[in-house]
Amino acid sequence: MEFANINDTMGAAQDENKRFVPIFGVDNFRSWMLYFQPGDHTDMHYHMSPETFLVRQGRASVKGLKGEERIIEKNEIVFFGAKDYYQITNVGTEPLVLVGNRSEAFGGAHVTAKEKHSKIGIRKQ
Secondary structure, three states, X not given: OOOOOHHHHHHHHHHHOOXXXXXXXXXXXXXXXXXXXXXOXXXXXXXXXXXXXXXXXXXXXXXXXXXXXXXXXXXOEEEEOOOOOXXXXXXXXXXXXXXXXXXXXXXXXXXXXXXXXXXXXOXXX
């Protein structure tokens, strides 16, 4: 059994200016925290395993590959299925803190829309 205090993890991320902080990780599961300053974002990408994010602080825009978008805020959870493209952007005025979980070890595939389209000969306009 392992335990973590998210408030301590948030404080460490802020103090050390870290965007990604691993929390737990084994061969088939991992948890981590993301700490985004206002305006920071991920690229448009997907993973091979389902994934969730819990918003601990802040406000985020979650966009899909087809342009769909939803704003999520503190205490909301978003679920992405395997190979669901998404991009997360901090649209608030304070840091965005997300706790993520995925059913794979650290170091799993991170496939960007740009990479995927270049591999199959599609060009984004």
